[in-house]
Amino acid sequence: DVKLLESGGGLVQPGGSLRVSCEASGFTFRTHAMNWVRQAPGKGLEWVSGLSGSGGMTYYADSVKGRFTISRDNSKNTVYLQMNSLRAEDTAVYYCAKVSGNYFGSLDSWGQGTLVTVSS
């Protein structure tokens, strides 16, 4: 069974930083790309970032480019999202999701999400 467990969410002040993590199990982690998707309260899904199985290719939404960094540690089956210069509009539930392929593809498994609140 694929399992994705996010952690690290919480309350942070505007301009602050936070790192969320996602520990994966139940599949060969290094052969699948991983994505982060967020959902602001009462809103729809917004794709945030993705990286390939090796971590060599990374992708970002324009709204987070230059502020967020995605990375992975294949020895720990974990993907990270480092979020800097946080803004109120970054407040959302952050989901990690497993990609069906090594580079591209649909999101075939999702974690339960971790809530990030940016507020003073």
Added chain:
Amino acid sequence: EILLTQSPGTLSLSPGERATLSCRASQSVKSDYLAWYQQKPGQAPRLLIDGGYSRAAGIPDRFSGSGSGTDFTLTVSRLEPEDFAVYYCHQCGISPYSFGQGTRLEIK
């Protein structure tokens, strides 16, 4: 960036009826990289349709996907009570990837 526009925003139907949900892209999307998800309140999204028309594991055959280029459709042939939820289309072929704004399927 490819913009995905879903219609209608809300669809009110009764159990047993047929639902047709639309997703239009601002530029052509390869069918291989168009997916549909279902999300219920308080839950993570769930993959329904992969590659434009392939049902994900465990998805009932009343769900079907079709379309190509810029126009894609999700059809639910006979609505069951558990199908009332929000549905999103997603293009995952050209970065930055994107989601439609969602269609809420509600009980009439």
